[in-house]
Amino acid sequence: MSLVRNFIENWSRYAKSIDEGGFHEYKHMWGMVVDLDKCTGCNACSVACYAENNIAVVGEDYFAHGQAMHWMRVERYWDEPDIGGKRITETQEHGASFIPMMCQQCNAAPCEPVCPVSAAYHTPDGLNGQVYNRCIGSRYCEVNCPYRMRYFNFYSYYETSWPSPLNMQLNPDITVRDKGVMEKCTFCIHRIKAAKDKANKENRKLADGDFQTACQQTCPTSAIVFGDLLDHDSEVHQLWHKYQTKLGTPRQEKENPELRGYRIYEHINTEPCVTYLERVREV
Amino acid sequence: MKKQRILGLFSDFDKAISVIVDIRQYRLPGVSVDDITIKSPIEHPEIEEILGERPCYVPWFTLAGALFGLVFGAFFLSAAQANFLVQPQGGKPVITTMTNLVLIYEMLILFAMLATSLGFLIGGRFMRRRSSLYDTKISLDQVGIEIETDNDYIEPVRKLFTKHMALEIREGKP
């Protein structure tokens, strides 16, 4: 009976979607800023991510099959004049541009509602959680992810990925995933947890800079900034403010059109929490 | 007085119908239309009319099943979602009425169909022992008329059956 009472009593809260404020009263909203003009495409973030999150190294063959697991991937795009692209001479010398892509931690994530077993869910911190134990591998989340930022364990990669001494470098804070499970960038949620615990112990509020994600820590040009969007003192909040990118809009309206800052595919209303700093040019 | 059953087998519906018509018209003593059971190899809605109104309760089972599916579906889904708070996903609320409609629809049909089958089994008096008055010819091509009446009235019934060229007449206890 308590089952029924619960939903009758809390109906007004439970029936709220993100447009009406949602069920959560968020205490944190983890967000990121990636300055593409600072990014050199060195792939250090990707390597750091592999090391930090126990991501399996799949080898050349599987990589060529498209079965790789790079949660953080630096994508290269080439302006190729022979297939119709225009060479943009004033910015990129060789016609190549790159963009580090990780899970965008959308607030209205397309991957979440389609998971049949609620393995993909929204944490009270505004992250897209992925419960490995609960995942049954229907892969609907990846099919519905416009960024294609989810990775599936096609094989038991752990068997071959870390031959004997290498298994000593596995991160003990993170599980090693077996076959048949979907995984993706977590914004280094274990670091967030550790920092939160520490702040709790010391009886203070979580401050900006208490922790960094692995990619942010490693980036040689400090192109990646990470933090709490709801914390007005945080660097990430100030950057979002400075570049006038906002959550909750399908299109960024800027006073100065020269101002950089966009979110990827915000027009499909996914509400990503990552802002890329780069001027959007019409090609 | 003892009740007795008598079954006559006829080669087609026309003969069987004329037996029933005779019973209705001449009013055999002790035999009314309600005592008649037709046993036939095929469905015969228009022939059944001659037996008068006989009730069939299957639709009520269906209605009960459908209503149960509707109410149970709505409450079950909402209750389950309300108690599973890691759910808020993709900007959607905890209790998503719109999508639950799809599942309530399915549950309505599921329970309605199950209840219909149940009503069928109960209403048709299935899963009972075979009465002695059954002949495999009924499933082949003959029409049987079974009459339940008092012991004393059996004789006129048998005469009526013979008059309408019954192929076989059997008697048995109810």
Place this chain on the structure above:
Amino acid sequence: MMAEKTAQAAKDIDETIAWARINADVLRSMENPRKGYWVALAVCFAIFMVGVAAEVYQYDVGMGPSNLNNPHMWDLYISTFIFWIGMSHSGTLLSAILHIFHVDWRKPIYRFAEAMTTFSLLTALLFPVIHLGRVWNMHWVFPYLSDRGIWPNFRSPLVWDAFAIATYLTGSVLFLYTGMIPDLAICRDNATGWRKKLYTFLSVGWWGDDRQWRNFRKTYMIMACFLIPLAVSVHSIVAADFAMAIMPGWHVTSFPVYFVSGALYSGCAGIITLFVLLRYFFKFEQYMTIPILEKLCKLTFAIAMVWTYLNLIEFAAVWYGHDVPAKEVLIAKFTGPYSPFFISMLLIGMVLPFSLAFQKVRRNPPLLLAISLLLNTGMWMERYMILAPTLSLSFHPYTWGVMWPSFVEIGIVFGSFGLFGLFFFAFVKVFPSVSMYEVKEMVYHRRRVVFDEAEEKLHPATAPATASASSEDGT
């Protein structure tokens, strides 16, 4: 002689056929399997074993050997799933819709069509299971009370699938079974040995009395009424797997209708295939007659045209919508690496059915067998073409890529046909594949109508009142 023959050919069924003959013919089809039957069964088993071997390997190693990769997370498994679900739809169409409208030519052919529904549904059921990364946890999509308070995600279209398919399977099995009870009683009365026990159990005490018939009639009609919306909802929920996703080429409003029409289309083609085969192998020429086959072809043609229209309107919708990725996908379907499949799908699906407009074709069973198999190949490709191009070309250009299925994947798909064959072959020898009691009804009613009409013609003046009255209750 000649005139008599053509008159015979124009009728759906020969109404002078004796009821006992019907019983004998159908019961004969269920016994004494010939050598060819065992060979066919063995072939199906071998095909099924190919699938089992592939699945065992995949279960052991992971989803990798199926060649799936990052953009192509779903491929043949899901498209074959849609294919089999689609195959399962026409049994219901023929049976339920035609039953509600009292179309009597459905009677000789609906039983195997319903069996096809049930078995293709069972086959379809395998695919969502097979395609799971962790098959052993598949029960998590069902809502059962868990002491951890965990529930499935009721807003996922995959959970709707689970609900809808479970309901549809229950519904279609009940429908098939309920419609078969009087026939099982006939089998019971004629069987010996284990069959006697089986049929006695299954016929749940059917003695054919009017109370049972009355309840039966109501039940069957109610079930038919429920099955029609159910069948439509099942395939539109399968379509919702795609239409509810945001991917270009899937996020289309007309998808549910398109899927349902495609399902009916391939299901009708499947019925034609089995019709021709059963007619030939079981010598059911008297029941599965050419006129019925013709009507079936006309139905298929009509549904094919509906499907064609919806297919074309989908292109129009994409063109109007001016959604760049969706347009890209559409153009890639015509020009990209998958274009051979897509264009042959269009040719087979849209142009080939026009052959059914010709009477010569409609009356030629071997040709129809070939056409119906081709149509189903086309429909299978259609399902593949729904998935592959969208997955290869979605929003994010970095993950654009073409993927071709591996032998493991093809093997499992191949094996599913063996499984369906096994089910179906087992069915036709254990259960009557032509509904005996309903063919009797059909014959009975037709005989009455014909005789009444003849009577009216012979004695128009003498007995106008009775003739018209009796013909009324005869129809």
